[in-house]
Amino acid sequence: MKDVAIIGTGGHAKVVADIVLSSKDRLVGFFTNDNSVDNFMGWPVLGKDTEYNKFMDCYFVIAIGNPDVRERISNSMDGVKWYTAIHPSASVSTIHISIGDGTVIMANAVINPYAQIGNHCIINSNATVEHDNQIEDFAHISVGAKLGGTVKIGKRTWVGVGASVKNGISVCQNCMIGAGAVVVKNIDIPGTYVGVPAHRI
Numbered sequence: 001m002k003d004v005a006i007i008g009t010g011g012h013a014k015v016v017a018d019i020v021l022s023s024k025d026r027l028v029g030f031f032t033n034d035n036s037v038d039n040f041m042g043w044p045v046l047g048k049d050t051e052y053n054k055f056m057d058c059y060f061v062i063a064i065g066n067p068d069v070r071e072r073i074s075n076s077m078d079g080v081k082w083y084t085a086i087h088p089s090a091s092v093s094t095i096h097i098s099i100g101d102g103t104v105i106m107a108n109a110v111i112n113p114y115a116q117i118g119n120h121c122i123i124n125s126n127a128t129v130e131h132d133n134q135i136e137d138f139a140h141i142s143v144g145a146k147l148g149g150t151v152k153i154g155k156r157t158w159v160g161v162g163a164s165v166k167n168g169i170s171v172c173q174n175c176m177i178g179a180g181a182v183v184v185k186n187i188d189i190p191g192t193y194v195g196v197p198a199h200r201i
């Protein structure tokens with residue numbers, strides 16, 4: 001059993017807490033820069049995210065949806081043990097998979113063989129990460145998003161709720177793929193893409 005502290009006190013933190021508890025690990029508490037809360041979901045707020053070093057025996061997970069914020073906080077926390085949170089209901093292949101430090105795999109997500117997932121990513125509820133996908137650090141595959149086989153998703157890219165990426169497609173770093181978009185061509189220019197087929201706005 002691991003002692004786990006969660007960075008963040010938003011909606012995403014509630015779901016990450018559920019994973020910790022479902023995994024039979026021990027939730028120690030939360031960190032937040034919001035001074036107005038001293039407990040969250042009945043667990044104590046242990047301090048601001050800069051005060052993590054009082055709890056170095058814990059494993060940490062950053063439960064904040066925004067990729068840039070996750071990257072900033074993770075870079076500021078030296079020497080911590082990162083908790084990789086995988087909900088027991090997620091279907092995670094055991095064949096040539098890698099899942100990075102601090103990454104969160106939510107309920108009913110599917111991770112198929114040869115998928116490589118970086119550090120501090122979020123694979124949200126019901127998302128599908130198909131065979132041979134490469135998902136770089138801090139990417140977020142939102143609720144119900146579907147990636148076909150051999151898709152590449154760049155660093156910090158956020159694939160919105162229910163969006164799809166056709167097999168074999170690469171999406172570069174720093175993109176926002178809008179909710180419900182369908183990406184059918186490679187995306188090489190960072191930006192926001194929406195619609196079917198997805199286009200830049």
Ligand SMILES: CC(C)(COP(=O)(O)OP(=O)(O)OC[C@H]1O[C@@H](n2cnc3c(N)ncnc32)[C@H](O)[C@@H]1OP(=O)(O)O)[C@@H](O)C(=O)NCCC(=O)NCCS
Binds near residue numbers: 180194
């Ligand atoms: C794409 C997105 C980032 C755009 O947000 P925004 O920059 O605030 O843009 P706006 O809401 O001002 O919309 C700009 C235009 O794009 C359209 N648009 C926005 N999101 C769209 C989407 N997902 N699909 C199609 N069109 C969309 C709007 O209708 C608007 O069109 P208009 O100018 O003709 O009125 C946002 O709408 C979105 O889809 N976010 C994904 C959220 C998500 O999945 N979160 C994950 C939770 S797990």
